[in-house]
Amino acid sequence: MRSAIFIASAFLLASGCIGGYQPGNPNPNPTPDPANPGPGPNNNPPPSATARQLFDANVGPMLAAVCASCHAGTPPTTGPTFLGSGPTMFYSMLVGDARFVNAVPAQSELVTKGLHEGPALTTAAATNIDAWLNQELVERGSTLPQPPPPTDLVQKQLVAFGNCMQLTEYVSSGMNDLQNQDTTGSAGNCYSCHSTGMFVYLSKDPNANFDRLHNIPWLLKLAIAQVNPDGSFKDIVPANRFRDRGTETGHPGYILTNARSTALDTFFNQTYTHYKAGNCTPPPANPPGGGAGG
Numbered sequence: 001m002r003s004a005i006f007i008a009s010a011f012l013l014a015s016g017c018i019g020g021y022q023p024g025n026p027n028p029n030p031t032p033d034p035a036n037p038g039p040g041p042n043n044n045p046p047p048s049a050t051a052r053q054l055f056d057a058n059v060g061p062m063l064a065a066v067c068a069s070c071h072a073g074t075p076p077t078t079g080p081t082f083l084g085s086g087p088t089m090f091y092s093m094l095v096g097d098a099r100f101v102n103a104v105p106a107q108s109e110l111v112t113k114g115l116h117e118g119p120a121l122t123t124a125a126a127t128n129i130d131a132w133l134n135q136e137l138v139e140r141g142s143t144l145p146q147p148p149p150p151t152d153l154v155q156k157q158l159v160a161f162g163n164c165m166q167l168t169e170y171v172s173s174g175m176n177d178l179q180n181q182d183t184t185g186s187a188g189n190c191y192s193c194h195s196t197g198m199f200v201y202l203s204k205d206p207n208a209n210f211d212r213l214h215n216i217p218w219l220l221k222l223a224i225a226q227v228n229p230d231g232s233f234k235d236i237v238p239a240n241r242f243r244d245r246g247t248e249t250g251h252p253g254y255i256l257t258n259a260r261s262t263a264l265d266t267f268f269n270q271t272y273t274h275y276k277a278g279n280c281t282p283p284p285a286n287p288p289g290g291g292a293g294g
Contacts, residue, residue, distance in 0.1 A: 051135040058128035063090050066121065095136070098145040104135035106199060106217055107147040113227075123248050153233045154225045158216060161223055161236045161271065164280035165214040169270045174263030175213075176206035179243065181260055186244055187252035200241075214283055222268060237276060238268050 043058040043178035063072075064087045070079035072086060074183065080099070083094040094100045099109045106112075110129050121129075137144060170176060179191040195203035200221055201212040212218040221241040226234045242264055246254035256264070274280055 042143060043097055046223055049135070051132055051139050052091065054128070054132040054229070058125075059132050060087060060090050061126045062121070062128065063087075066125070099149055101133065101136055101144065102147040103137065103142070103144040104147050105130070105137055108133055127250065154227060155216075157233050157236060158219065158223070159278065160278075161275045162214040162216065162219045163282045164274035165210070165219075165267075165271050165283055166274070167210055167283055169267060170206075170210045170213075173267040173270065174259055175267045178263065179206065179209055180261055181254055181256060183246070183252035183254040185252060193252075210283070211285055222264070233290075236272065238265075240264075252287075 006197050046051040049057070068083060068087070070077060070082060071082065072083035072090070074085060075081045081099065082093060083090050094110075102108060110133065179189065179194075181190050182188070183190070190202040194200050197218075199217055201218055202209055213222060220239055220289055223236050224239040226237045228234050243256055243261060244286060245251050246256070
């Protein structure tokens, strides 16, 4: 299970809900990506790396290798042109655009993009973007602009999907047991680390877990928006973050039990059926300790 994100919107090649280190506690050594090596020994910036060093070591090379073919150059390009004409412009273009670098890293469109027709980012690339954005926040603080207000159809569709989650199906599917998944080593159950999560919330109380899961940003652990090459909304698809996080570097290992894995699929499919039918209303908040079982 993972820290992660806010709304999905248009403009960068990313998959799923990319998680984020909590502001004020960035990862000074983001995970190297063998497919996109950057400068420095073992692809790592210095231990006390600045935001610009993190970008130059790990984010810029990835953008050049994965994203530039569609999003850099002289307009018109295959996708939205937000990286400028070449690698020397990547950093200045991004930090000068509040959609991408702002006071709420979890709302950066680099983080919230969702699936689209281009290649997905690797887990390492997503981690490196998180580390860079949060270090920008550490260094620049209140001087960073607020993210622009979300007004696009992508956000509205994600909200609509969250409104279609039903507590009775959360319970009947087995989702009310998800927080009890154990990890390898001594890390304990999911709720032992995520009971106050900013991006992932899995406490001992399944009611509280449900209340957050049907709201952004927490629902992005279950579902994300799939978009077309031009950034327009395409569909809602499974995010698979609860299932995949246990196999990723930097997180305690786990493999979901068959019952919990099935619960994720069942609950997503039930919610998706309601979403496609339309006219869902937000689920009511649940009083602590009652209603969802555990």
